[in-house]
Amino acid sequence: MSRRTARDLRSESRMAVLRAFFTLRTATRQELSQHTGLSVATVSTLVKEFLSAGVVQIEAMVSTGVGRPLELLRLDPGRGYLVGVDVAETYVETTVFDLSLEPLGTVSVPLDEHLNSPQYVVDGIRLAVHGVLALASIEASSVVGVGVSLPGQVQPDLGVSVFAPNWDWHDVRIKDLLTDDLGMHVHVDNPLKAITVAELWFGAGREHRDLAIVNLGTGVGSGFALNGELVRGVSNNAGEWGHTLLVFEGRLCRCGRRGCVEAYVGVGGLMATLAEIQPAHPALRITQQKPFVDAVQSGLVSGDGAMVELVDRTARYLAASLGDLVNMINPEHVVLTGWTVARLGDWLIPLVREKIQPAALASSLAVLTISASALSSSTVALGMSTLTLEHFLAAVGLPSSAGTTGSGTVAG
Amino acid sequence: MSRRTARDLRSESRMAVLRAFFTLRTATRQELSQHTGLSVATVSTLVKEFLSAGVVQIEAMVSTGVGRPLELLRLDPGRGYLVGVDVAETYVETTVFDLSLEPLGTVSVPLDEHLNSPQYVVDGIRLAVHGVLALASIEASSVVGVGVSLPGQVQPDLGVSVFAPNWDWHDVRIKDLLTDDLGMHVHVDNPLKAITVAELWFGAGREHRDLAIVNLGTGVGSGFALNGELVRGVSNNAGEWGHTLLVFEGRLCRCGRRGCVEAYVGVGGLMATLAEIQPAHPALRITQQKPFVDAVQSGLVSGDGAMVELVDRTARYLAASLGDLVNMINPEHVVLTGWTVARLGDWLIPLVREKIQPAALASSLAVLTISASALSSSTVALGMSTLTLEHFLAAVGLPSSAGTTGSGTVAG
Incomplete structure (x- = not known):
């Protein structure tokens, strides 16, 4: 207790x-x-x-x-290597790091989003892990651990993907599957936890102990740290800001609930908003999400009125929902990250800073700063490698790991 | 850092x-x-x-x-006494405790909600503090500290009421005013922080380390504890769940924003909802809030259809907004408290347990329990006395307090 x-x-x-x-x-x-x-x-x-x-x-x-x-x-960078794995619906991206967490190489393998069996995903992860090790000329035997971020709700202690909505996974024992398949020590977690850890130790956390990370892409989510510690909640689900209400009984969200933030500021939400503004806009013929956001960016550069209106409405939704996050958590700093922010952040962030003013308590806003992430890509892989290194070091010097400190792996 | x-x-x-x-x-x-x-x-x-x-x-x-x-x-219960003070818009309630936090007596003094000068409020607090000491036959010189909860946003370290909306207070140095007036050590905080501390050490916190407190009355708010520690946020404003969105651009809230949770589940919100259900309902002629909620309770006991519908809609609003809190914080337990809960909890809580199911992540709900507070009244005073005792003991044995440990007071 x-x-x-x-x-x-x-x-x-x-x-x-x-x-x-x-x-x-x-x-x-x-x-x-x-x-x-x-x-x-x-x-x-x-x-x-x-x-x-x-x-x-x-x-x-x-x-x-x-x-x-x-x-x-x-x-000691030569003591061993860590592989960080970012698994999304459409790709697996792996980055290998030395023990001081310097990146040594990155490999990406596409996934077919219509295939969803655990074995298919494990196959993709194996290809990407062995690919990145080959690229960096690293032996599998010198890998200290592989940190795998999986979409959805993950229980790191049990090594279980509790629920991955897009794959319809329920309680998949993914850590055991990967450990058997790779023959390496595997640690699993959720991407928002990984991103938050990366920001905490290598990004905005160097300046701010009370920190919220907001990630915008296909899905949207947040992670937060209080007093310099990652907040997990009791079942590792804290930070599901993407599935808090923006509009009571509003748009249907992928999660099945109505009116979630994600249904407005996720890429599907941007598409829905553009369809409300100009139903015949040519960008709506683009069905893939990243090309769609590229088209939004191009439209902003060229001054397309519908795209300007889209960003304005999206900033209004985002400011309102960030206002909720600020009122709940009272952080010192909010970091916006993710591939939507990489493309649209220059337009979105100044608007959000302005529109959040009426949406949160003045005395919480008075101590708040908002910025785009200063970390380069592979943030998920960096965070997962960090968590895996912490997990490895937690066992160093403890009796149970006495037999493994020389072998480069540690029992999970 | x-x-x-x-x-x-x-x-x-x-x-x-x-x-x-x-x-x-x-x-x-x-x-x-x-x-x-x-x-x-x-x-x-x-x-x-x-x-x-x-x-x-x-x-x-x-x-x-x-x-x-x-x-x-x-x-040592005889070492000294603590006074906990709950200041609301319409009353000051004080409870005196011995040092083991056993309550020894309570006094309540009405405040005219139309008078709002700091001196008027200080006068009311002085009357109530001296009243409760007289009631319990305790000398002012044996009071270790007075813990005063004030509505709105409070900075305990500075002793400042940053903003109290109903009094239009901005940056009032209330701790200095009270210290001068009472001649006692004074510690100030916000009621939600006080209630959370009381629950943490004397209520649900004995069973649950990850805890959210939800208080329903005129205003609504929350407090939370993670890993057994009160979460304050960077400027003591964490937990302002009452001012997160329920309905985007919905009802105007007292805080000036539109669509806040408080505008739907605070007592003013209940009145507005009843006016939507049955504009001519006789209970709407009651302008005072507690008598109004008493009338709702009576209507439920007698089976008044409009009141049944009111509780059903309120439960829907409350479940949706608690779903947001659960998705953000992922607590193990939610405690509902406050005078609305004392009157309507028997009807509201079973409905909320049912209606929250589609409103939050299944894997967060799977580990969640919801209950009414098991603490008796004066929860704010108990929490403020606890915080004041902690503040006093933090200084015990430290060099700066060496001269004060025998005197029963300690420099703030």
């Missing part, structure tokens, strides 16, 4: 040191102590575990002018 | 021991250690501070049959 065990505290301290390496890249024990607020003694104990597991290496000795030189430490 | 200091950790541990006393009432150091997950050595250090500040006392010695007898400890 309300108790936090010594093991929890030790794990939190270990994560704090890991995250300090993400931010600082190289650091002495003293710098790690200053950054984390942990004592030098605690940092030294944790660093000793990391050194003996080969996760951290001594980069150099630095002289401070006083006393003996200090060891400058870093995550 | 991402660092947590040794002082933070010490303060968290101190709060964990305090909360263990709330739950266990009496405990040995060993039991406190088991309950909190802290080591016996850490617990012993904190207990020593509490003992020397007179906050904890030895209740008895208990023999375990092995080794020497153990000291059974408890919060």
Whole structure:
């Protein structure tokens, strides 16, 4: 219940040191102590575990002018590799990272959105994982873990895809399937959790501890961090802002409910809004979503009145629904991300900053900033690799992992 | 940024021991250690501070049959008193508690809702505080602190009422005004934060670490706790669910926005809905809110068709907006509280449990329970006294409070 065990505290301290390496890249024990607020003694104990597991290496000795030189430490990029996998309805994209989370290569494999068996998706993931390892000339045996983001609701602890609406998956034990198929350690989660973790440690989270991520694409969703910690909720479903109400009994959403935010600001929602503005608009003949959004962008560049109106209405919907998120969560910063934002953000974001004013509490808006993500692509893969590394390191130095620290894999 | 200091950790541990006393009432150091997950050595250090500040006392010695007898400890009810103050537009209600948070008496003073000067409100608070102390025969000098809940947006650290819409207060330095007027240590906060803290340590929080509180009255609002910690947001405004959208561009809300949840499930919303159902209904001649809700309750008891329809529509609105809260926060439990719930909960809650099914994710609903609050009245006062006690104890044993631990008050 309300108790936090010594093991929890030790794990939190270990994560704090890991995250300090993400931010600082190289650091002495003293710098790690200053950054984390942990004592030098605690940092030294944790660093000793990391050194003996080969996760951290001594980069150099630095002289401070006083006393003996200090060891400058870093995550050991050669200790092993992480593969981050972003699975969507129409593609699998994999990026391989070294242990300091530097990307080494990316491969994308298309998926036929009309095929939905778990084995078909597993086949696509296997192709993409082996493809990216071949591209970067990395042996499968040196992969520490594979982090796989799956659409829909995911239970990371159980390794289960609870519900993936577009595939009609219910309670698929995807982690077991992938572990058997790949012969590697696999960790699964939801893309919004992955994106939030990526922003938290490599993006806006470096400046803001209370953070909401809003992702706009085919689906829309959010993730949030409070006090620098990812919020999961009790069954890993927190942040389903895309399925909160914008219009009571409004447009039918893919989720089956009426009036959800996603039905207005997801790409299907943009198409529906354009059909209301100008039913015969030529862009409505485009059935694929990314080309449609490309057409919206082109229309904005060329000053197409219907597209200008579309962006204005979409900004109104988005501002109203972001106002709800701000009133509920009271974050310090909102990051807009996803491929709709990559294409339309330059038009949308200034309008949203203006239109959110009447839609949220003045004293919450007074402390709020909104920006597009500054991270480059593969954010989902970066976040999944980060989560997988955290999962791996949580076991380092604990009795149950004693036999695995030399092998490059760890039991899930 | 991402660092947590040794002082933070010490303060968290101190709060964990305090909360263990709330739950266990009496405990040995060993039991406190088991309950909190802290080591016996850490617990012993904190207990020593509490003992020397007179906050904890030895209740008895208990023999375990092995080794020497153990000291059974408890919060010392005679160490001092706390006054919890619930300020609403139409009344001030004060309850005095001993240091173990047992209530000793309650007094209510009416406020004229047409008068709104800070001095008028301060006068009302002074009358109610001195009244309840007289009732319980407690000297003002033995009051450890007064916790005052104020409607609207409150900044506890600054002691400022940022915005109280019904009084048109902006940035009123209410804590300074009250401290000068009462000559006591004053701590201020928002009622939803107070109710959430009360539920967290004395109500549903004993069973659930991920908790949302939904309060229904004139206004509606929520508070939530994740992992057993109150969520405040970056400017103490998290939980403003009452001002999230139910109907895009719908009914005008008191906050100035259109379509907020409060405009449908607050008492003004109930009146508006009844006027849509049966414009000439005699209950609409009642202008005061509590008598109106009493009339709704009577109508339900006697089977008035318009009132049955009113509760059905209200349950539909409430279920839809609770669905949004569940999708955003993914709590384990929702507690419904407030005076509308006290009167209409028996009809509303079963309907809400049914109507929320299509309004939220199945995998979030699968782990969710909904209940009416099991706490008796004065929940706001209990929560404010708890927050004030935490604030007082955070300073116990710290250098800055060394001179005050014997005096019963502590510098804010």
